[in-house]
Amino acid sequence: MDTQTAARAFHAAHLTVDTHCDTPLSLARRGYDIGARHGCRTLLGGDVDLPRMAEGGLDAAFFAVYVGQGPRTPDGYRQARQQATDTLDRLDAMFLAQAAACERALTPADAARIRRGGRRAIFLGMENGYPLGLDLTLLDEYHRRGIRYLTLCHALDNDLCAACTAVLDGAMIPRPGPDPGLAPFGAEVVARMNRLGMMVDVSHVSDRTVLDVLERSTAPVLASHSCARAVADHPRNLPDRQLRAIAAAGGVVQVTFVPEFLRPGPGSPEADRARGGLERRAAAAYADRAIGADPAADEAFEAEHRGLLARYPPVQATVADVADHIDHIVRVAGIAHVGIGSDFDGGGWLSDCRDASELPGLTAELLRRGYSEAELEKIWGGNLMRVFQAVLERAEQPGS
Secondary structure, X not given: OOHHHHHHHHHHHOOOEEEEEOOHHHHOOOOOOOOOOOOOOOOOOOOOOHHHHHHOOOOEEEEEEEOOOOOOOHHHHHHHHHHHHHHHHHHHHHHHHOOOOEEEOOXXXXXXXXXXXXXXXXXXXXXXXXXXXXXXXXXXXXXXXOEEEEEOOOOOOOOOEOEOEEEEOOEEEEXXXXXXXXXXXXXXXXXXXXXXXXXXXXXXXXXXHHHHHHHHOOOXXXXXXXXXXXXXXXXXXXXXXXXXXXXXXXXXXXXXXXXXXXXXXXXXXXXXXXXXXXXXXXXXXXHHOOOOOOHHHHHHXXXXXXXXXXXXXXXXXXXXXHHHHHXXXXXXXXXXXXXXXXXXXXXOOEOOEOOHHHOHHHHHHHHHOOOOHHHHHHHHHHHHHHHHHHHHHOOOOOOO
């Protein structure tokens, strides 16, 4: 059996999980149908939809409720909470509309049950603790609405912790100056997450924050979409010391598909500004009209998107690059502490794995490198679900 055939057979036989997809951003566009198949590398279609998840043998995914960092002021917190609420409301509507194809999952057992029924299991994570402001009780509300991991920060420092990066002229740069690590409020958040049974996500956080979280958390932690700094020297990636520490605490590092993290190249603030401007204009346009209501306008946006990709070609990365990071994490941390967090719809993209339908290509590459079926099962969700279950088991029991 060739590796592509063997890869598809593996996906048909085993539960597979991707821990980070920014697909809810697509739901913000009026008229977007996650139940329809879209083409890869399109502005209005995104990287993940339910048909392409099925085609690629992806059984479960964590959809990220992403809120970019804004002012740390009462009005900023109010706007962030509203954005998070709007996204959660859209996800509630998606679950109702797509009940025949997917279901909200809250536990590892849910994912297995939903898969047996031939549907996709959708977990929810929150990317950035900014919507909490300084109100710890909101964490309980987000947990009630289905959030099962919280990425403590995003590209900038917030009231929970320091980030590993800053932003200058629209481009991500390594954090300048000192690293204060986990803030006092962040320590309260970690403790409350432990009690709730919510996974603490250390992707995006500073080096000191990772170690502070490991010192304080009573449960294993997750890096939902990160790579190995020894393979690619980018501040978003984890150095070997952190890989070992996360593993020693029983946690897991989910390798992402973002080309700049896999193979750092020269940044282009001009390209970042152009892409960001297009995305903002599209978001504004499709808040007022539905996709398909004006086909000429839809095509104009898509043509501009294609033009930007041609004018500013993204860093090229492949499944082999992802496998290189997996290989390194296995050597440093062990096979029980690595998984997949693509960041599809948020910058994750490979030249030979362009969307969820093409995920078996990565599995084929890992098979070519000698990974066994049992090892692939761990990488494709077994490790993550072990961590998730451990977090749940160490949480407070209802009524305690």
